[in-house]
Amino acid sequence: MTSGLDDVIAAETVLSEVDGLGGHLTIRGYALRDLAGHRDFAGAVHLLFDGFFADLPDAKELAARLGQARVEVFERIAPLLPTLAKLDVYDGMRAGTALMPDGATLDDALRLVAAPAVLTPALLRLRQGKTTVAPDAKASHAADMLRMLAGKPAKPELAAALDAYLVTVCDHGLNASTFAARVVASTQAGLTSATLAGLGALKGPLHGGAPGPVIAMLDAIAASGDAAGWISKELAAGRRIMGFGHRIYRVRDPRADVLKSVVRRLGPDGEAGRRLAFAETVEQAALAALKRAKPDRVLQTNVEFYTALLLEAAGFPEEAFTCVFAAGRTAGWIAHAREQLATGRLMRPQSRYIGPVPDLVA
Incomplete structure (x- = not known):
């Protein structure tokens, strides 16, 4: 079976x-x-x-x-x-x-x-x-x-x-x-x-309810001031890093790249631009930490990560x-x-x- x-x-x-x-x-x-x-x-x-x-x-x-x-x-x-x-x-x-x-x-x-x-x-x-x-x-x-x-x-x-x-x-x-x-x-x-x-x-x-927690994660990392340290602690505690890994994709989710380019087109200035720059820093820290912690698994950025940024910029609350x-x-x-x-x-x-x-x- x-x-x-x-x-x-x-x-x-x-x-x-x-x-x-x-x-x-x-x-x-x-x-x-x-x-x-x-x-x-x-x-x-x-x-x-x-x-x-x-x-x-x-x-x-x-x-x-x-x-x-x-x-x-x-x-x-x-x-x-x-x-x-x-x-x-x-x-x-x-x-x-x-x-x-x-x-x-x-x-x-x-x-x-x-x-x-x-x-x-x-x-x-x-x-x-x-x-x-x-x-x-x-x-x-x-x-x-x-x-x-x-x-x-x-x-x-x-x-x-x-x-x-x-x-x-x-x-x-x-x-x-x-x-x-x-x-x-x-x-x-x-x-x-x-x-x-x-x-x-x-x-x-595990399906459509996943993007919301990405915002909570980004806010928590921003409050900590240490993306790498926050992510390492979460992994050590056995918790999932939101916005990474997918049941089907063994490589990067193509939807993540499309949405990342869409968010970039909102412009480098203003809150959306600052949020994107911070999110990209978090993304790189998360990918590096996941590779170290779980070298036998492919855990790349998925659609949830940039969905959260886009919908936040559009004015929709997490709920x-x-x-x-x-x-x-x-x-x-x-x-x-x-x-x-x-x-x-x-x-x-x-x-x-x-x-x-x-x-x-x-």
């Missing part, structure tokens, strides 16, 4: 390939570095959905319909937002997403893609004692998220950075949340059911980082759900019983 289903092929897909040995991520024929920053999020959604919806329009029209979907989601959940805001922000976002119709049309899919982008800023504002900001259907997806969060138009460089992030995380092979979404889709349940399965898996700290992750990954879940329904069958793996055996002989 393979523990954790490592190396078990559970599906064939045209959507993405994760090359853990080579450190490459391919999304529908594009290397990640050629996709993020060159195609906006609506364009990435179009790429993922291509072939899975008979009525898929061109990319420009899809972007317009995604904008309208944000408006529809806001109108549907606005009366319930004060109640949802009493929950943890991720739980509130997930509960709001559950209110979407459990259908299989393109409009159903676009509302699900829109839901985390609309719910997350609205819930954060209510939890801060502020009024919610309605979506602008004509804005880009990332720019509208930031406008709904801050209550004013986003700086173009921040909108571009968030857009690149959403593209970077839109799909990543058969990870835990995508597998969960495909299992549910294989039962012929609707897209909302599949998305909720993905959201449930993404919440865990909402996984919500923003979901805003990008939902498109991938839906594409996988549609692919599973079209090409797969009911997923029904076997288990091996290792409990006590009753005496069945009379």
Whole structure:
């Protein structure tokens, strides 16, 4: 038996390939570095959905319909937002997403893609004692998220950075949340059911819940004034250094390099620039310490490290980082759900019983 289903092929897909040995991520024929920053999020959604919806329009029209979907989601959940805001922000976002119709049309899919982008800023504002900001259907997806969060138009460089992030995380092979979404889709349940399965898996700290602690780590190291010493003490205590190591990648996570370049484009001046310079110092200290402490393991920088810096610069609090992750990954879940329904069958793996055996002989 393979523990954790490592190396078990559970599906064939045209959507993405994760090359853990080579450190490459391919999304529908594009290397990640050629996709993020060159195609906006609506364009990435179009790429993922291509072939899975008979009525898929061109990319420009899809972007317009995604904008309208944000408006529809806001109108549907606005009366319930004060109640949802009493929950943890991720739980509130997930509960709001559950209110979407459990259908299989393109409009159903676009509302699900829109839901985390609309719910997350609205819930954060209510939890801060502020009024919610309605979506602008004509804005880009990332720019509208930031406008709904801050209550004013986003700086173009921040909108571009968030857009690149959403593209970077839109799909990543058969990870835990995508597998969960495909299992549910294989039962012929609707897209909302599949998305909720993905959201449930993404919440865990071993998956989408990982970027937040990177900020706490950077703050603790800054307070100590000694990056190498702080990291050495953590390793000696047997604790994990957040933002390093990956289950699949045996080399550096390619998403980390893409996001690092995105953060750099925010400029060397200001808080984001100072934070990046400090983070790069911490990164080098951590890589050196990990190599000394665990020479038999490959523990390189992963996507969590620069995700935390980017989302912090964009104005999202740590508690909402996984919500923003979901805003990008939902498109991938839906594409996988549609692919599973079209090409797969009911997923029904076997288990091996290792409990006590009753005496069945009379």
